[in-house]
Amino acid sequence: MDKKDIQPLIIAIDGYSSCGKSTLAKQIAKELHYVFVDSGAMYRAVTLYFIENDINIEDENKVLDALKHIDVTFKNINGVNTTFLNRKNVETEIRSLKVSQLVSEVSAISAVRKKMVALQRNMSGSQGLVMDGRDIGTVVFPNADIKFFITADPIVRAQRRFNELVAKNQKTDLHEVISNLEHRDKIDTEREDSPLKKADDAILLDNTHFDIEQQFKVAMQYIYGVIH
Ligand code: DC
Numbered sequence: 001m002d003k004k005d006i007q008p009l010i011i012a013i014d015g016y017s018s019c020g021k022s023t024l025a026k027q028i029a030k031e032l033h034y035v036f037v038d039s040g041a042m043y044r045a046v047t048l049y050f051i052e053n054d055i056n057i058e059d060e061n062k063v064l065d066a067l068k069h070i071d072v073t074f075k076n077i078n079g080v081n082t083t084f085l086n087r088k089n090v091e092t093e094i095r096s097l098k099v100s101q102l103v104s105e106v107s108a109i110s111a112v113r114k115k116m117v118a119l120q121r122n123m124s125g126s127q128g129l130v131m132d133g134r135d136i137g138t139v140v141f142p143n144a145d146i147k148f149f150i151t152a153d154p155i156v157r158a159q160r161r162f163n164e165l166v167a168k169n170q171k172t173d174l175h176e177v178i179s180n181l182e183h184r185d186k187i188d189t190e191r192e193d194s195p196l197k198k199a200d201d202a203i204l205l206d207n208t209h210f211d212i213e214q215q216f217k218v219a220m221q222y223i224y225g226v227i228h
Helices: 021-032 039-052 058-070 097-107 110-122 138-139 154-167 174-190 210-226
Strands: 011-017 035-038 072-077 080-085 129-132 146-151 203-206
Touching: 011 021, 011 138, 011 154, 021 035, 021 110, 021 129, 021 146, 021 210, 035 039, 035 080, 039 072, 039 080, 039 097, 039 110, 039 129, 058 110, 058 129, 072 203, 097 110, 129 138, 146 210, 154 174, 203 210
Parallel strands: 011 129, 011 146, 035 129, 146 203
Antiparallel strands: 072 080
């Protein structure tokens, strides 16, 4: 079947931190000519705004007011999906450990989630969409056509994230990365609003022993099985 004959689908990819969800989502989007959205980048951009503007996240009124001044968008720059906070390119800053250390607390705030989920639902147009995050298959698009739930051994995940930060010349320490992952997994799975969990109809993909290409192959086999 020619790719242009394929009905545009919504593909949801959820899972633990640093499992390679965005990498897989980008590969699928490229293969199918779909829009790719990294929903975690949106929570990271909100977190960066809160840090830069000294917003006390315990202060509900301050949070609500700050949310009115936050706009998160994406632009493709030289083939790289890039995150903008109030029209400023923040792609590098949102990946820093300083943001990673607060992002799970920020994304547990219901008002933050409400605003992000509304923005995310607006991103599904006539084109197919691949979105990765924590609640995409359960809350944002419960009727998504295909759902993946990605997991991997925590130590393998931490090592991958550490290598990534080193490659980007970001100051880091493996123990700090491990404790950050454990911290985020705990908050993301235990929070009250939209906790990370596998949707009943999601396909479980454990990539501990897969490299990026093997994971992509397995996912595409499944997607083509659904499409055809
Ligand atoms: O995918 P990521 O690691 O960049 O996401 C950063 C944080 O954002 C993650 O620890 C939890 C939160 N998040 C969320 O609560 N819901 C989403 N759909 C995506 C991310």
